[in-house]
Amino acid sequence: xxxxxxxxxxxxxxxxxxxxxxxxxxxxxxxxxxxxxxxxxxxxxxxxxxxxxxxxxxxxxxxxxxxxxxxxxxxxxxxxxxxxxxxxxxxxxxxxxxxxxxxxxxxxxxxxxxxxxxxxxxxxxxxxxxxxxxxxxxxxxxxxxxxxxxxxxxxxxxxxxxxxxxxxxxxxxxxxxxxxxxxxxxxxxxxxxxxxxxxxxxxxxxxxxxxxxxxxxxxxxxxxxxxxxxxxxxxxxxxxxxxxxxxxxxxxxxxxxxxxxxxxxxxxxxxxxxxxxxxxxxxxxxxxxxxxxxxxx
Ligand code: NAD
Numbered sequence: 001x002x003x004x005x006x007x008x009x010x011x012x013x014x015x016x017x018x019x020x021x022x023x024x025x026x027x028x029x030x031x032x033x034x035x036x037x038x039x040x041x042x043x044x045x046x047x048x049x050x051x052x053x054x055x056x057x058x059x060x061x062x063x064x065x066x067x068x069x070x071x072x073x074x075x076x077x078x079x080x081x082x083x084x085x086x087x088x089x090x091x092x093x094x095x096x097x098x099x100x101x102x103x104x105x106x107x108x109x110x111x112x113x114x115x116x117x118x119x120x121x122x123x124x125x126x127x128x129x130x131x132x133x134x135x136x137x138x139x140x141x142x143x144x145x146x147x148x149x150x151x152x153x154x155x156x157x158x159x160x161x162x163x164x165x166x167x168x169x170x171x172x173x174x175x176x177x178x179x180x181x182x183x184x185x186x187x188x189x190x191x192x193x194x195x196x197x198x199x200x201x202x203x204x205x206x207x208x209x210x211x212x213x214x215x216x217x218x219x220x221x222x223x224x225x226x227x228x229x230x231x232x233x234x235x236x237x238x239x240x241x242x243x244x245x246x247x248x249x250x251x252x253x254x255x256x257x258x259x260x261x262x263x264x265x266x267x268x269x270x271x272x273x274x275x276x277x278x279x280x281x282x283x284x285x286x287x288x289x290x291x292x293x294x295x296x297x
Contacts, residue, residue, distance in 0.1 A: 003227070003258040006149055012270035015148070016061060018297050019277050023062040025293075026284055034284030035064040036094040036120065036277075037086045041079060041105065042072035047098045054096070057273050063280060066092060076105045080113050087115040093287050094120035094280035117287065120279040122174065131177045138279050143175035145271025146207055146228045147182070153226055153260050154205075158183040161202050165189045165216065165248070166209035171230055175207050196220070208248035218253025227254050227261040230268050 026034050036058045040051045051067065058065035068082060079101075086092045095118045101107050111119075116126035122138040130137030150157060162184040166172035176188045189199050200206055200220040208216050209230035221227060231248030247264030254261055262268055278297045285292040 003255045004153075004260040005255075006153060006226075006228075006260050006262045006267060008145075008149060008262055008267040009270045011149060011152060012145075012274040015271075015274045015297065016057070016277065019274070019281055020061045022293070022296060023281055026281065026288070026290065027062065029290050030284075030288045032091065033062065033064040034093050034281050035066060035091045036096065036280040037066040037068065037089075037092045039068045039070070039079070039082060039086075039095070039097045041070045041074055041098075042102050044100070047100075051098055054273055054276060057277060058280070061277050061281075063277070063284075064091065072102050074102075074105075076109070079105055079110055083110060083113045087113075087118060092118065093284035094118055094276075096121050096276070118283060120276060120283055122279070123169070128169070128174070131174060131181075134181060138283070139178065140170055140174045141272045141275035141279065142171050142209075142230060142268060143178055143207075144279075145275045146175060146230065146268055147178045148275070149228060149262065149268070149271065150205060150226060151182075156182075157205070160184050160204040161187075162205040162207070163187045163189055163200050163203035164207045164209065165193075165196070165200070166207075166211075166230070168209065171209035172207075175209065179205070179207075206249075210248045212248055213246045214248070214250040216249040216254065218250055218255075218257050221254050221257040223257050224259040225257075227258045228268060229262050229264055232264060232269060 023034055038051050038054055055065045055067050086095045095114050097110055111123045116124045119127055119138050122140040127137040131139055162179045164172050164176045167188050167190045176186050179186045189196055197220040201222055205226050207228045213233040213235050229247035229249040233246050234243045235246055237244040245265050
């Protein structure tokens with residue numbers, strides 16, 4: 001059997017199209033554009049690439065982008081003052097502080113300063129709590145993107161066995177909460193889990209968010225399962241001096257057994273920015289007190 005490949009790039013393009021339509025509707029109704037502020041401290045090359053593509057995607061969706069680039073030695077108090085100013089700015093609906101921050105800045109303290117209703121990354125403890133108890137809030141972009149792909153593929157997830165590998169606050173834990181809210185029977189596996197292949201073999205849904213290249217093997221997968229590979233790992237390519245991206249799942253092996261699987265790249269990756277735009281637009285509708293048309297994004 002060869003698994004269907006879940007095209008995250010295509011799904012993300014569709015989502016971005018729906019967001020652009022709704023963003024125009026928001027502007028027509030509110031008289032202003034929905035606004036997303038991104039704060040980058042320092043010159044980390046990967047973060048610079050992410051921030052640039054987030055800014056471009058925001059503008060392409062017809063939303064306002066506010067970029068704040070601060071030098072690496074910016075005092076923590078200055079960063080917190082900027083976040084407070086963005087909290088108070090009515091043109092800013094969503095605030096994203098690009099992580100990692102330089103070592104002298106306390107990430108938890110900075111995130112705690114963001115108004116939870118502008119916390120489009122969903123990292124504030126208030127939003128983690130809202131997710132845990134089933135209140136509306138903001139959910140971290142990557143796991144929400146994974147859930148969208150799963151629901152698009154499977155429809156109802158009710159009663160399915162789901163195994164999430166990884167328990168980070170950014171991916172694994174919120175993914176588990178989302179699947180639980182969809183009435184899956186959820187197992188969260190991690191670095192101390194005993195007999196991981198056996199645990200994964202029970203799963204109708206596997207979400208791998210580990211950061212270990214091709215760790216999940218084809219013979220760990222239950223026949224017909226849906227496999228979502230969050231991992232982004234750079235490894236040496238066959239050609240000397242070149243590198244390539246692989247996921248946390250052995251794609252070739254798992255494709256022989258799974259019903260459907262996300263590729264790396266082109267699976268979960270493109271969903272993250274699309275969901276960020278979605279969260280920013282949802283924030284704009286909520287902050288302006290305008291009802292978002294049901295089931296659109
Ligand atoms: P993390 O390092 O914070 O967490 C990794 C988790 O994997 C930990 O909970 C750990 O317990 C678990 N783990 C480590 N070794 C294990 C093992 N041998 N067996 C079972 N579990 C093990 O990482 P993260 O931030 O959650 O990211 C995970 C992966 O997802 C990384 O490859 C990262 O690059 C990728 N990622 C992708 C996106 C995207 O947009 N597609 C977004 C975020 C993260």
